[in-house]
Amino acid sequence: MAMLEVNHLAIQFGGLRAVDGFNVSIEKGQLYGLIGPNGAGKTTIFNLLTGVYKPTEGIIKLDGQDITGKNTIEINRAGIARTFQNIRLFKDMPVLDNVKVGLHNQHSYSTLTGILRLPKYYKVEKEMNEKAMEILKVFDLDKEAYTLAGNLPYGKQRKLEIARALATNPKLLLLDEPAAGMNPNETQELMDTIRFVQEHFDMTTLLIEHDMKLVGGICEEVTVLNFGQVLAQGETSKVLKDPAVVTAYLGE
Numbered sequence: 001m002a003m004l005e006v007n008h009l010a011i012q013f014g015g016l017r018a019v020d021g022f023n024v025s026i027e028k029g030q031l032y033g034l035i036g037p038n039g040a041g042k043t044t045i046f047n048l049l050t051g052v053y054k055p056t057e058g059i060i061k062l063d064g065q066d067i068t069g070k071n072t073i074e075i076n077r078a079g080i081a082r083t084f085q086n087i088r089l090f091k092d093m094p095v096l097d098n099v100k101v102g103l104h105n106q107h108s109y110s111t112l113t114g115i116l117r118l119p120k121y122y123k124v125e126k127e128m129n130e131k132a133m134e135i136l137k138v139f140d141l142d143k144e145a146y147t148l149a150g151n152l153p154y155g156k157q158r159k160l161e162i163a164r165a166l167a168t169n170p171k172l173l174l175l176d177e178p179a180a181g182m183n184p185n186e187t188q189e190l191m192d193t194i195r196f197v198q199e200h201f202d203m204t205t206l207l208i209e210h211d212m213k214l215v216g217g218i219c220e221e222v223t224v225l226n227f228g229q230v231l232a233q234g235e236t237s238k239v240l241k242d243p244a245v246v247t248a249y250l251g252e
């Protein structure tokens, strides 16, 4: 059974059909690419998958469960986590605490336990600190655990966003142009980290990218979107040679 199964997904904003009949099937453990020019509808698909927008049409299934029309919180609980095209961190909070925010949906204590600092509070806090540090190590951010997120260099803030998303222990991770604004070295390092995450956390990932070469380097399968519609879909090496795809990218 596919981890993500999307059928005939569509959304209409006034006269604009920003996503029009989108289908995809992503197997567990796959690193799948979603590419397309500016305004193609990529981020809108993420907003539909995470409940930010309700689809006009279509069905979304996560690991066999129909999650169509659920809200953002329900969808996160069901197992989808995402990063945003524009970084959304708690910049005035330490790096470690940014990751702990993600852990709160699994480790919790009652408000009373928190206020009275009952033994369970210390136990849960210790567990969360350990788990957060473990995730930060994967991203080579453990030495900056007590740095304010806003003081990290840009490339590391991007990595921290992924770390926070992973902390919710998702079944499916959605990354919206995670390499945007990075220099080539940072991009290469990020791609290595994404590959590592795939294996280490047994993750299923849908990766939005602008850069065809970048997607070609790490995703076996890809969907190319243009004007809200699927232009090509399938094995990356074949899709990227498709004349329709090459034409859509001319002038980029």
Ligand SMILES: Nc1ncnc2c1ncn2[C@@H]1O[C@H](COP(=O)(O)OP(=O)(O)OP(=O)(O)O)[C@@H](O)[C@H]1O
Residues within 6 Å of the ligand: 013, 016, 018, 036, 037, 038, 039, 040, 041, 042, 043, 044, 045, 085, 210
């Ligand atoms: N809430 C909204 N209301 C109206 N139109 C919207 C809304 N959200 C997105 N759109 C439009 O839908 C289209 C697709 O936008 P989207 O942000 O999904 O593109 P994208 O593929 O992510 O582009 P980019 O590569 O620039 O990030 C655009 O024409 C955009 O203006």
Ligand SMILES: [Mg+2]
Residues within 6 Å of the ligand: 042, 043, 044, 085
């Ligand atoms: Mg976008």
